[in-house]
Amino acid sequence: MVFTWLQAAILLFFLGGILFAAGPLVGSLLLAPKAHGGAMGESYECGVPTHGNSWIKFGINYYFYALIFLAFEVDILYLFPVAAAYASPQGLATTFKLLVFLAVLAAAVVYFMRKGVFTWPRKIQVSPRP
Amino acid sequence: MAPQNPSLAPAVNTVDPALIAQPAVQKLVDVCRAMSIWPMTFGLACCAIEMMAVGMARFDIARYGAEVFRPSPRQSDLMIVAGTVNKKMAPAVVRLYEQMPAPRYVMALGNCAISGGPFNIENQYNVIQGVDTLIPVDVYVPGCPPRPEALLEGLFAIQQKMTGRRWWQVPQGGQS
Ligand code: SF4
Numbered sequence: 001m002v003f004t005w006l007q008a009a010i011l012l013f014f015l016g017g018i019l020f021a022a023g024p025l026v027g028s029l030l031l032a033p034k035a036h037g038g039a040m041g042e043s044y045e046c047g048v049p050t051h052g053n054s055w056i057k058f059g060i061n062y063y064f065y066a067l068i069f070l071a072f073e074v075d076i077l078y079l080f081p082v083a084a085a086y087a088s089p090q091g092l093a094t095t096f097k098l099l100v101f102l103a104v105l106a107a108a109v110v111y112f113m114r115k116g117v118f119t120w121p122r123k124i125q126v127s128p129r130p
Numbered sequence: 131m132a133p134q135n136p137s138l139a140p141a142v143n144t145v146d147p148a149l150i151a152q153p154a155v156q157k158l159v160d161v162c163r164a165m166s167i168w169p170m171t172f173g174l175a176c177c178a179i180e181m182m183a184v185g186m187a188r189f190d191i192a193r194y195g196a197e198v199f200r201p202s203p204r205q206s207d208l209m210i211v212a213g214t215v216n217k218k219m220a221p222a223v224v225r226l227y228e229q230m231p232a233p234r235y236v237m238a239l240g241n242c243a244i245s246g247g248p249f250n251i252e253n254q255y256n257v258i259q260g261v262d263t264l265i266p267v268d269v270y271v272p273g274c275p276p277r278p279e280a281l282l283e284g285l286f287a288i289q290q291k292m293t294g295r296r297w298w299q300v301p302q303g304g305q306s
Contacts, residue, residue, distance in 0.1 A: 030150045031159050038142030038228030045202050045229050047222030 064117055071108040138217065138258075141224045141265045145232045157293075163207065163233065164289040164297070167196040170206035172226065175213025177240035177275040189278040194298070196285055203229040208288065210281075211267075214242040214249060215258040227265045235291070237284050238267045241274045248274065 003011070044050050082098060112118065148156065173181055184191045191197050200206040203226045215223055227236065238261050241247030249257035261267060268291055271284040279301075290296050 031148055031155065033148045033232040034146040035144065035228075035230070035232035035234065036146070037144040039225040040228055042225070042229065045204055045226075047226050049221075049225075 059123070061123065064112065064115075067108065068112055068117065071105050071112070075102070075105050138220050138224070138264060140263065141227045143228075143266060160292050164292040165195040166198075167208045167235075167285065167288065168198045168200050168206045169196055169208040169210050170203055170226065170230070171199040171201045172209060173212045174215060174219060174223075175240075175242060177212040177242065180275045180278050180281060181210055181212045181239065184278045184281045189282065191282065191285065194282065194285055194289070203227075204231060206230055207233060208235045208237060208285075209265075210237045210239050211243040211261045211265075212239040214247070215261050215264075216256050217258065218256075220258050220264055223261065224264050233292075235268045235288050236261075236265055237269045237271060237281075237288060238262065239271045239281060239284065240276055241272060243267075244270050244272060 042050060078101065150156075173179075183189055185197060185199060196208070203209075207230065209227055209230060211223065227234070238244045242249065242257070243261045246254065246257050246259035250259055258264065269284045269287045271280050273280050276284075286296060286298055
């Protein structure tokens with residue numbers, strides 16, 4: 001046999017997953033009548049007309065907070081497997097790699113600190129302040 | 131009835147038939163649809179309280195497969211117009227109807243939605259005198275407000291409209 005049973009099972013599950021996701025979409029494409037026109041093409045569905053268009057400038061404050069979240073979150077997330085693996089000794093090279101990883105994430109935090117994000121201002125200036 | 135709402139356009143209701151429109155297939159799918167109606171979470175006035183009661187344990191619309199009240203028109207196939215439709219609200223009702231995917235059904239719940247109900251008076255300037263002037267209504271459930279059983283009966287009527295038969299037994303003393 002070309003596959004082992006494990007590989008066959010993985011392939012079967014993969015196929016099942018694709019069918020599970022695509023099946024309803026294809027089914028509705030084939031079986032459902034299609035309504036169109038009116039407000040069907042609008043992006044919002046709360047019953048209120050869309051105001052203005054989406055090509056406007058909007059504040060990137062939340063983007064910053066998302067990045068901070070990411071910096072700390074990714075830190076924690078990837079340190080869990082490290083902590084699990086450190087139960088057995090790993091050698092100096094691994095420690096160095098870990099420090100590089102931490103340094104990159106710390107750079108992001110330092111960057112935000114320099115930008116004054118941690119004073120939690122009402123408005124974050126992207127350009128350096130005078 | 132149309133000229134009474136000069137500023138409001140009735141809903142656009144263009145529906146293309148399904149790609150596989152064979153009656154045998156559609157009949158089967160219709161039964162599936164009728165047994166899993168997803169109403170829209172959408173109440174306008176006092177009648178909505180009865181709609182909430184229907185969702186709760188005592189009347190339990192889940193027994194008939196319609197308990198999944200969706201907060202989005204894109205996911206619902208039954209709009210229960212529960213309450214007074216006034217001119218301020220009417221455009222939203224029309225938009226929500228237009229955003230529902232086909233096949234879509236509308237139940238006018240209560241006298242307000244059917245005809246304006248208690249607000250159907252001379253020189254009425256604010257309340258739409260019947261939601262069927264704006265969107266096509268499939269089932270009218272009268273009452274002010276209708277009893278939850280009446281709403282269930284309206285649901286049965288919609289299921290009957292979808293599949294061509296009544297699925298549940300007629301309650302004692304009632305006629306189909
Ligand atoms: S029909 Fe009666 S109970 Fe229902 S919304 Fe109108 S006034 Fe309220």
